[in-house]
Amino acid sequence: xPLKKSEFLSHVWQDGLFKGKVVFCTGxxxxxxxxxxxxxxxxxxxxxxVGRNEQKTLDMAKDLAAQRxxxxxxxxxxxxxxxxxxxxxxxxxxAKELGGIDFLIAGAAGNFLAPMxxxxxxxxxxxxxxxxxxxxxVTKVCIPYLLESVKKYNSQGGLPKSDTAGPSGRxxxxxxxxxxxxxxxxxxxxAAKAAVDAISHNVALEYGPLGITSNIIAPxxxxxxxxxxxxxxxxxANERPGQRLPLGRWGSIKEIADATVxxxxxxxxxxxxxTTIVDGGAWHVQTGP
Ligand code: HXC
Numbered sequence: 243x244p245l246k247k248s249e250f251l252s253h254v255w256q257d258g259l260f261k262g263k264v265v266f267c268t269g270x271x272x273x274x275x276x277x278x279x280x281x282x283x284x285x286x287x288x289x290x291x292v293g294r295n296e297q298k299t300l301d302m303a304k305d306l307a308a309q310r311x312x313x314x315x316x317x318x319x320x321x322x323x324x325x326x327x328x329x330x331x332x333x334x335x336x337a338k339e340l341g342g343i344d345f346l347i348a349g350a351a352g353n354f355l356a357p358m359x360x361x362x363x364x365x366x367x368x369x370x371x372x373x374x375x376x377x378x379x380v381t382k383v384c385i386p387y388l389l390e391s392v393k394k395y396n397s398q399g400g401l402p403k404s405d406t407a408g409p410s411g412r413x414x415x416x417x418x419x420x421x422x423x424x425x426x427x428x429x430x431x432x433a434a435k436a437a438v439d440a441i442s443h444n445v446a447l448e449y450g451p452l453g454i455t456s457n458i459i460a461p462x463x464x465x466x467x468x469x470x471x472x473x474x475x476x477x478x479a480n481e482r483p484g485q486r487l488p489l490g491r492w493g494s495i496k497e498i499a500d501a502t503v504x505x506x507x508x509x510x511x512x513x514x515x516x517t518t519i520v521d522g523g524a525w526h527v528q529t530g531p
Contacts, residue, residue, distance in 0.1 A: 259507060261286035263410070264340040266333060266387075268323050268380050269349030271298045273467040274416060274498050278347055279315075280306055281499035282506065287345070288314040290336035292321040292329070314340060323350045323376030330383045342394070343387035345506050348377045348438075349416040355427040355473055366430045373434035377415055377441050385449065388413070392453035411454040412506050415442045417517070419460045419525035439517065446515030455514035457505050462521020465492040488523030 265282050269275040270291025279289045283306050291306070293299035296319025303317025316339055318332045337343055352372035356365065392411035417439055421432035438458075445456035463470055463484060470492070477483060484492040501518045504510055519525065 255503060257285070259285040259503070263287040263344040264336065264342055265289045265345040265347060266336050266343045266384055267291045267347040267349060268376065269293070269351060269416065271295065271302050272349060273495060274461060274464060275347060275349035276302055276306065277495035277499045278349070278502040280309060281503050282345070283309050283313050283315060285503065286310070288340045290316040290318065290332070290340060292318045292332045294320065294322055296320050316340065323379055324371045326379040326383065329379050333383045333387060337387050342391050343384055344391040344410040344412070346380065346384045346388065346413045347416065347502070348380050348413065350376050351416070353431055353469060353473060356430070357427055358429040361430060369430040370434050370437070374437040374441070377438050381413065381441065381445060385454070388454050389452060396453065409508060409511060413442070413445060413454065413456040414502060414505055415456070415458045417458045417460045419462060419519060419521055419528065422525050423528055425528070443515050450514050455510070457513060457515070458517040459498060459501050459505070460517050460519045460521065461493065461498050462519070462524035463487070463492045464498060465494060467495070484522065487527065491522065493520060493522055
């Protein structure tokens with residue numbers, strides 16, 4: 243059966259693409275995760291973002307909700323992803339107030355530069371706990387809701403409907419690329435991100451048969467992010483940001499949002515257990531901060 247033009251053109255990046263969908267996001271105050279959620283809200287989704295800082299989380303939720311008339315965005319502060327009970331209550335509140343959880347973005351991360359010998363055991367453990375335990379915790383508490391979402395989608399014939407567009411039961415972990423090559427001053431982070439990737443792959447294997455997809459977005463150097471501000475290293479005199487990278491520039495948060503929309507859309511129905519690297523080819527030439 244040849245590909246139909248109507249099938250091909252009608253499902254991707256259109257207004258209302260995620261109408262009726264709910265995304266739960268950790269690290270939702272961050273530059274990257276808030277851009278991901280913002281794009282989903284523009285395209286019709288409602289959202290629940292959780293963060294450690296209460297005021298920042300509430301302010302961000304308000305800002306995101308203002309992006310589309312009728313959008314509902316809940317912000318829940320004082321949530322540390324290392325505490326599974328807090329996350330569990332947040333997911334429960336999200337499902338109760340927004341009607342379920344269709345998509346999960348596991349984006350909370352901790353990072354700083356430190357030579358390994360000066361890294362305390364507690365500092366190493368802190369980043370492992372935020373990144374790895376945090377990813378495990380939020381996956382564990384969201385899986386029952388994601389399964390419900392898949393069930394609902396399947397009972398509707400698995401096709402986009404005007405009131406509940408697009409697929410359900412999808413996870414994106416926000417990872418990185420530094421563990422592909424190793425990176426000085428980042429022992430704690432490379433260990434944590436490698437484990438986050440492993441969790442994503444395993445969720446894809448374990449829950450694929452139940453309809454959940456699990457993928458990774460690995461951002462490279464993205465302009466205007468806390469990660470680049472704090473960890474990106476110094477530019478040489480007269481150097482344009484990113485000029486030594488294959489695409490000759492740093493990336494933008496829109497480019498991470500685009501990858502997110504793709505992975506949550508019908509266009510990525512057969513994609514799971516994969517990493518979408520959005521880095522302008524940077525990891526092929528990366529050397530360190
Ligand atoms: C060495 C440090 C340190 C530093 C903290 N520690 N900062 N060690 N160098 N710069 C040590 C502390 O001394 C302590 O160990 C242990 O880490 C725990 O510190 P706390 O401050 O108690 O932990 P906590 O309050 O939980 O803070 C977590 C954090 C912090 C990771 C340390 O930076 C944080 O909350 N970050 C969240 C935001 C964030 O990092 N976002 C960036 C993500 S960007 P001792 O032994 O003293 O008890 C990203 C992508 C990067 O991930 C891409 C780059 C290109």
